[in-house]
Amino acid sequence: MSNARNALAAVGEILGELGLELHPDKTKVVDLREGREGLDFLGCHFRARFSGKVWEKYRKVRFYLHRWPSQAAMKRLRDKVRERTDRRRSGWDIREVIAELNPILRGWGAYFRTGNAARKFTQVDDYVVWRLRRLMVKKRRLRGTIRYPKAA
Known part of the structure; x- marks a missing residue:
């Protein structure tokens, strides 16, 4: 140190x-030895993690540096998804909402695709599906309501 x-x-x-x-x-x-601490840098969280496979096969203790999206990066993505799947968009065609979300998700995925982010990708996928499902439910509820024509 x-x-x-x-x-x-x-x-x-x-x-x-x-x-x-x-x-x-x-x-x-930061002391990265044996996973004691981690650090956030450029939207990524770095931390040494124990390799269970090396332990099981060779009975040797090995730590490898892993990288995944930081909590702040996850929050920023959730905020962007939340903004684009807001209740005010329940009148929109769902394909338009998805078309607006796709570039954001593709860019985020391309940035974090290297590393050890599989769990984070699953969390993002589950969150986006949940938000879109909520939007669809809200849209179907609106469809049954009486709408008055706009005054000219």
């Missing part, structure tokens, strides 16, 4: 000479 702190101080000095500085809230030294 002392080597990491020395390196951080050296980087701080070099950046200082260039007129830049490290943000104190965003810069920290």
Whole structure:
């Protein structure tokens, strides 16, 4: 850990000479050994995880660095999906809503497809299906109500 702190101080000095500085809230030294801590960087959460397969096969303890979407990245995606599947869109054709969601989901999926994000992809898929199902139920309830023609 002392080597990491020395390196951080050296980087701080070099950046200082260039007129830049490290943000104190965003810069920290993290102990990734044996999955003790994790860190968020560019929308990803990094953490060392125990490999059960190596243990089962060779009886050796091995940790590998895994990467998946951070909680903040998941929240931002849920907010975007929520915004586009809002109750006010229950009058829209569901195909239009899906067409608006597809580029967002494709982009998010392309960014996070490498790494260990299978559980997070399942969570996103379940959330999108749930939101679309709610929108469809709301649309069918509206269909049975009396609508008055707009005044000209």
